[in-house]
Amino acid sequence: MSRRPDVVVVGAGAAGAVLTARLTEDSDRNVLLVDAGPIPRGKDGFGPALLDARLVPGALPNHPATTAHPVRLTPERPWLVTRGRVLGGSTTVNGGYFIRARREDFDRWAAASNPAWAYDEVLPFLRTLENDLDLGPSQLHGGQGPMRIRRGRIAHPAAVAFRDAARHLGFPADPDKNDQAPPGFGPVPSNAVDGIRLNTGLTYLPPEVLDRPNLTVLGGWQARRVVIEDGRATGVVVERDGGRATVEAGSVVLSTGALSTPHLLQLSGIGPRADLERLGIPVVRDAPAVGASFSDHPQVVLDWMPREDLDAPAESWLGGCLHLPCAEGGSDGAGTRGDLEVLQSLVPMAGLVSGAVSIPGAPLSFLASVQTPRPNGRLRIRSADPGTSPDIDYNFLSAAEDFSRLREVVRVTAALIDTPPFADISHGLLDPGPEVLNDDRALDRWIRDHLGTAQHTCGTVPMGPLDDPGRGAVDQFGRVHGVRALRVADTSILPDAPQRGPAATAVLIGEFIADAMRRGRR
Incomplete structure (x- = not known):
């Protein structure tokens, strides 16, 4: 990329890969995609073992395509929650379950000062992302989208x-x-077709999209902090093999997942003031909703x-x-x-x-x-050192x-x-x-x-009203309240977990926020 990117997308997972693909459909927008994991090219790059839909790579301890987050399900029950660390994120290592959230989920989120998330408003996006191989195109289903869906x-x-x-x-x-x-x-509607788990890396970022001249992709770089100057995001500090660099960009979108994104915001000075000041992190935005109450199943x-x-x-x-x-x-x-x-x-x-x-x-x-939505969990930063995991309590x-x-x-x-x-x-x-x-x-x-968890964490950076910082950290288009040119695009923005596994909703988030950005909702 010959010039500073217009957008840096941090995280190439369920939403980040989708967002990147859609943004780069506009040839005049330069996008840099940064991910902590590798960026395989096509099916051969992933290899059959990772794509075999009869297996769940995320269930394998210490799988190289995952990262593990230490959490507590209850005070007496520690657990490790694994998330994808590879192109496609958790859609590469999960079970391929691809069920939409329920109408009442969308309408509940819309009622929390997010009217664009009402079911009738998002249904066109659900159709756009989908190629339903069983039922074909209709007023309910899509027939030409990137995500090929088949019922087992x-x-x-x-x-x-x-x-x-x-x-x-x-x-x-x-x-x-x-x-x-x-x-x-x-x-079960699934993005597993003919035995292959078709993750968002394969469906949205195949080699021909990765080769777009307005897209640069960097794998193996861990984001450590968003750079914010005068209330505006101007780039991201990234690290690889102990070396750090600053990537400058016109705007920043965080898509690192519902456990990593709030931690990255807190490291950047966006979070509950008392927690940040206790650790000596300069407060950019007092955002008490970041990490305050999340839900899972x-x-x-x-x-x-x-x-x-x-x-x-x-x-x-x-x-x-x-x-x-x-x-x-x-x-x-x-x-x-x-x-x-x-x-x-x-x-x-x-x-x-x-x-x-x-x-x-x-x-x-x-x-x-x-799968009842119960946002009782809490994620709190424990150290200004980005290598120290946050304290994550599911409060089941x-x-x-x-x-x-x-x-x-x-x-x-x-x-x-x-x-x-x-x-x-x-x-x-x-x-x-x-x-x-x-x-x-x-x-x-x-x-x-x-007790275990379905690993469906949502709500760590909830969308909600600007005038109620205890309930809303971003607006309905993922824009971080009080910080210009910074958005979040992953399941952390959902006010609570849907009544179904959130993989399909994560892809929807990528589509929805990309559309907002392309329409100039800045």
């Missing part, structure tokens, strides 16, 4: 048994989880034993998926939503964490989660309804496994046993000991 076939014996068990218990069919029909059982794994070894899945690790509303709803009125999820794995958990699609004699699993199980909803989804999963259709292929649920399932206190202890 319900053909594997375990998936067929799950479908029949759901029918046996009276759950409705939910054949298209990307429409807004009542929740139920159905196949608590999850437990329930293992069951097949009566005989089943064939490895042909194309994806994903089986069927059941969404259902929790019976009681809780104090936040969540009972009308399909906010409980039972997701089926056709690969043993032992295989997902070891890179094998089949392990003879191993149990298979359901991933049972609560902090309310009675957290337990009641997890109890319900565990018991529904156990009931599915216990139906005659499922019993035909299964010896039954391995754990918890009936004596635990039938005792609330015992089941609560089991949940506390087996």
